[in-house]
Amino acid sequence: MTKFLGPFENSDSSENLDFYTTWVNLDAIVTIRQDSATSSTVEAPQYSAGRRLDIEFYGPNPGDGDLPDTDYNYLRFVNANFIYMLESSPTDFFFEPQYPKDFPTRNIYVS
Amino acid sequence: MKTISLPLRNEVSNLSNNMFASYGAKTWNAYDPVTRVLTSENSTFVTDGVQPGMVVFNPENSNSWATVETVDSETEITLTPGFIYESDGGTRLPRFSIATAAVAFTQECSDIETSKYWWSKYKVGDRVQSEGQQIKTSFNKAVATILKMELDNDIAMMTLDKPLQSSQPLWVYKEDSVYTLDVESVGSMEMYAYHEQGDGGSCYMTFYSTNSAVNYEVYPWLYNPTSEEETKAVAKELQDKLINAIEQSLRSPWPAANVMVEDSYGLKFDYLT
Numbered sequence: 001m002t003k004f005l006g007p008f009e010n011s012d013s014s015e016n017l018d019f020y021t022t023w024v025n026l027d028a029i030v031t032i033r034q035d036s037a038t039s040s041t042v043e044a045p046q047y048s049a050g051r052r053l054d055i056e057f058y059g060p061n062p063g064d065g066d067l068p069d070t071d072y073n074y075l076r077f078v079n080a081n082f083i084y085m086l087e088s089s090p091t092d093f094f095f096e097p098q099y100p101k102d103f104p105t106r107n108i109y110v111s
Numbered sequence: 112m113k114t115i116s117l118p119l120r121n122e123v124s125n126l127s128n129n130m131f132a133s134y135g136a137k138t139w140n141a142y143d144p145v146t147r148v149l150t151s152e153n154s155t156f157v158t159d160g161v162q163p164g165m166v167v168f169n170p171e172n173s174n175s176w177a178t179v180e181t182v183d184s185e186t187e188i189t190l191t192p193g194f195i196y197e198s199d200g201g202t203r204l205p206r207f208s209i210a211t212a213a214v215a216f217t218q219e220c221s222d223i224e225t226s227k228y229w230w231s232k233y234k235v236g237d238r239v240q241s242e243g244q245q246i247k248t249s250f251n252k253a254v255a256t257i258l259k260m261e262l263d264n265d266i267a268m269m270t271l272d273k274p275l276q277s278s279q280p281l282w283v284y285k286e287d288s289v290y291t292l293d294v295e296s297v298g299s300m301e302m303y304a305y306h307e308q309g310d311g312g313s314c315y316m317t318f319y320s321t322n323s324a325v326n327y328e329v330y331p332w333l334y335n336p337t338s339e340e341e342t343k344a345v346a347k348e349l350q351d352k353l354i355n356a357i358e359q360s361l362r363s364p365w366p367a368a369n370v371m372v373e374d375s376y377g378l379k380f381d382y383l384t
Contacts, residue, residue, distance in 0.1 A: 002295045002361060017306035017339045024299045028321050046298055046321055093361045110299060
């Protein structure tokens, strides 16, 4: 069922406005994976479509790169939000990401 | 199928300029809604030949207009009621235009060859919009309707229900001529907003299809916005209207539902493959 998770917001520059806001359709996503617990990218393949979404986490400030290699629970964050959407009312279609307390960043890019 | 639609626009060129005069932000100072006196300290209304009966309108939102009641001095004119001089947020409008009463509501083609095209393509009831006075700002929020199409000595002329300036091309929207996007085929959607001081800016929404075959981009008509705030505001307005249309379409109890994006006149819709 078509449901959109977002906005994920990413600011690519500390000097200019260079701003991405993304919503992801849950439909067709059947698995979510991360190469390692310290990877800054969570992959969400849309198998039926042969397409893969990459959810990339950057430092909290505009223009920041990856945070130092540590397990920030990125996979759990994406998983929890997708489950939240799956369990939602069939009459709701857009969902703002739910961030756990002390989650290290909201600077997230989806490609 | 759940879909959203945006009107397909036809750019209309070869227009006769219908402007008598235009006044930018730096030249007009104030409008008093009680006395209805418009003051423009750097203007020379008498010398320019401004006459009572001329039509005064904001070329970026000509949903309302007024006429010149009296020309009081080189710098002051009194208008009939109805001149909207502030935006919704209370900001003084950046500019206003004056057209003679005879041409304010008409658009005339400038040559016979293009007139034939106009005559064959556009009909009474089609909608018309202008770019605004300066294409670097924004489009005209008003959408006029063609009330009459006629040929005068083989020159096509359309009569509209709103004054639009034609020193820039117009856009004409024909009924049922729309782009339609299957909402359920959207894998993700991305709003990009960019602005750099001195380098202008832009914003647009990209819809990435789940089948990877076709993507769509929707642009508001916004060239070189003057500030980061303006870019952000336009991006927010566009994304809210697109999301609202998608939500309405998905929420419909019918298996097939289509929703037109609100205020989507003025938007540009591109395919990417």
